[in-house]
């Protein structure tokens with residue numbers, strides 16, 4: 001990790017795939033995690049926490065596969081204090097160029113008494129043994145006292161000192177329950193740096209949850225107190241109210257370098273792309289007025305603001321949309337555009353498709369241009385993302401006819417390709433979406449519960465493509481599917497089928513006979 005400027009470097013530690021994924025319903029497939037990891041690495045994130053290897057085989061595989069593809073960032077795996085946890089994390093990280101083991105153990109009175117049912121002395125011993133064990137696997141070890149902000153100070157100092165002595169190179173102080181406030185967190189980091197005798201041997205880190213809406217403010221206060229690593233997630237994804245939002249941390253430091261004189265390595269022009277990707281794969285929409293990446297973050301509606309903006313953008317704009325990678329909506333091309341222009345547009349949008357995928361995308365673009373008068377950048381992005389998301393599906397939507405309207409009952413006739421075979425079924429339902437999903441259910445036997453059905457428009461206008469997200473839940477496991485089409489019912493069918501494909505993969509890993517085709 002090199003520091004090219006004179007300013008202190010603040011390491012950006014992304015935990016979207018670990019703490020972010022702990023958010024109920026925000027599960028990502030292995031392929032989606034690899035996509036996210038690729039973007040984070042390219043964007044210049046310093047450390048990527050890819051999962052909690054002992055938690056499940058899926059998490060282990062994710063950490064292991066992410067380790068293989070990440071080129072620059074440190075790849076981190078989380079572990080509790082036990083030896084099995086730590087060894088499993090080390091095993092998952094064995095392909096990483098720069099592996100880090102992150103071990104944690106609760107230190108607050110309430111967690112020790114009720115959650116761990118351990119005495120403070122036992123916790124203290126476990127801190128030493130866990131960090132020592134982790135150091136046996138790698139030189140890069142992070143230790144976290146869970147619920148650190150509600151831990152008694154003397155005990156916290158004692159544990160932090162022991163962790164550093166045992167070899168921890170990063171000490172992370174989690175505000176696990178989002179309870180602290182900026183001034184208090186500033187004092188806590190200051191106190192630790194002053195009182196712990198070997199504090200200069202480790203980097204202090206922040207990890208703030210957003211229960212009181214102060215995660216970003218708290219993290220930045222800690223940086224001002226000397227912390228040099230911030231743990232955060234794209235879009236602030238995370239349990240309950242989420243974690244500190246990466247894009248807000250980075251843009252605050254970049255925009256207010258006068259009061260936050262630190263260097264961060266993140267390429268801010270990739271923030272919008274990362275935000276869209278995480279929102280798409282998790283089906284967690286970004287609120288319209290979310291700082292930095294919300295749809296309205298750079299929109300000026302009121303007459304006075306618009307007038308000021310026209311005279312000089314600095315009147316109401318503290319950062320430019322371009323600086324976060326937001327491009328002006330541009331008209332791409334129409335049905336007469338050729339292969340060359342389409343290839344150039346894909347490159348401009350950051351896609352690097354192989355020849356077969358390119359030919360497929362070009363054909364889809366032509367089909368879209370036949371249906372839709374204006375094709376925008378967002379349409380191309382949605383089209384290619386849709387194609388990539390469904391590339392490995394065993395079940396594909398072939399045709400759909402829906403009869404809807406006031407008369408009822410609504411009816412859907414659906415043809416699916418299932419493992420190369422075409423199957424057609426008809427079903428009625430309480431509305432066209434219900435009829436469509438019932439027709440799919442008649443072909444793919446399953447008991448998954450629909451948790452979320454969400455429609456948004458890719459662009460403006462009544463001929464816009466619909467983007468549909470579907471979340472299904474079965475046996476406590478959730479999967480998310482997406483589909484895009486100019487026809488909302490077709491997009492819905494694609495999203496539902498996409499979720500079923502993922503469910504099938506998940507179930508096959510545990511019960512190979514599951515999800516029979518009827």
Ligand code: KIV
Nearest residue numbers: 104144146147174176
């Ligand atoms: O919030 C928390 O305490 C955590 C730890 C595991 C670092 O996520």
Ligand code: ZN
Nearest residue numbers: 019174176207
């Ligand atoms: Zn957390």
